[in-house]
Amino acid sequence: QKNGITxxxxxxxxxxxxxxTGEPTYRSQAERAWEWLMQSPIRQADGLLNDGLSGDPTSQSDCCNGSSSFGYKPICVNNGGPTYTYVQGMFVGAATALYRISSNITYLAEAGRTLDAVLGQLSVEGVLVEPFQQTADALPPPCTENHDPANGDLYSFKGVFMLQLADFLNASADLRLPAHAPSPLRDGIRTDLVQLILNSSDAAWSLRDQPPWRAVPADACADGALSHLTEGPPKFPMYWKFLAGEPGRTAPARVCQDSRTQISALSLFVAHALVLSETFSAL
Structure with a gap:
């Protein structure tokens, strides 16, 4: 299996x-990887990227070749995995880095196509969400490495996306196009993306928990050594938008507020600060 993120x-x-470093070998490696990526079936027609590739999507074979079949190596096909936010973010970040190297606006155009799909399919009321926010396994304690459907990593995905998005907004703030050349980006997309950051930041902050930590509902990742605190910095849940219509849910579940969710929220707030300081005036 070939993972998108790796x-x-x-x-x-x-x-x-x-x-x-200016070392040309690194540029060559990046461009070759981009060429392979754009020829592979990992990306959907709408611009979103699935989790990875496989030789057989029904059995998740780990043996496949990207472009053709060689007997024991079947051609890779899309594994149909979730379109996690961090995969979209890393694609946008890779495209942005290649644009910085080459000034080729095609890279920004491809990033923009993916970001348009994120706005349409991975946001709720202007707040970034995963393709699925919670599952039955993700709701109750205890919080373990198997507590979410991505082996413990899901809680940090959106923070990865936000930092890459901030870099894209910075790089695309001052496009120098030839006379009469069309923009590679949809009109208004940068404003929409800044609003995605601002909305997500406000939503995450509104769901913060601060000591003294509540006993009900319990924090699945509560540290007993900190239970005596009566004041201190807030903790944040893995989701930034509570979906009130979810089955069996009447209030936000304060689960798995740990280092992963803290880093993800911190990345979001850093992206918020970067956008306000670097690109907002250029919109």
Whole structure:
């Protein structure tokens, strides 16, 4: 199986290493990875990327080849996995880094297509959400590595997306296009994306918990050593938008407020600050 996130991490790392060092080998590696990615079936027609590729989506084979079949290596097909926010974010970040290297607006156009799909399919009332926010397994304590459907990582995904989005907004703030050349981005998309950050930031802050920590509903990741606190910094849940219509839910479930959810919320607030300081005036 070829995961979207691992290939995107390699792509962006190579591109940023070229930016830092000027070493042409890194640029070549990034461009080759991008070419493979754009030819692979991991990306849907709407611009969103699924979780990865497989030789057989019914059995999640871990043996496949990206472009053709070689006997024991069947051609890769989309595994139909979720369109997690961090995969979209890493794609946008990789495209942004390649744009910074080359000034080729095609990279921004591809990032913009994915971001338009995020706005349409991975947001609720202007707040970023995962393709599924909670499952039955994610609601009750205890909080363990199997507590969410992404092996413990789901709670940090949206923070990854937000930091990459802030970099995209910074890079696209001052496009220098040839005379009469059309913009690679939809009119108004940057304003919509800034609003996504602002809405998500406000929503996350509104769901914060502060000491003294409540006994009901219990914090699934509560640290007994901190139970005596009567004041201090807030903690944040993994979701930033409470969906009141979810089956069996009458109030936000304060589950798994731990280092992952804290880092994700911090990344969101950093993106908020970066947008206000770097790009807001250019919208």
């Amino acid at each position: 290939n995107l991490e390699m792509l962006e790392a190579a591109a940023r290493l070229h930016i830092l």
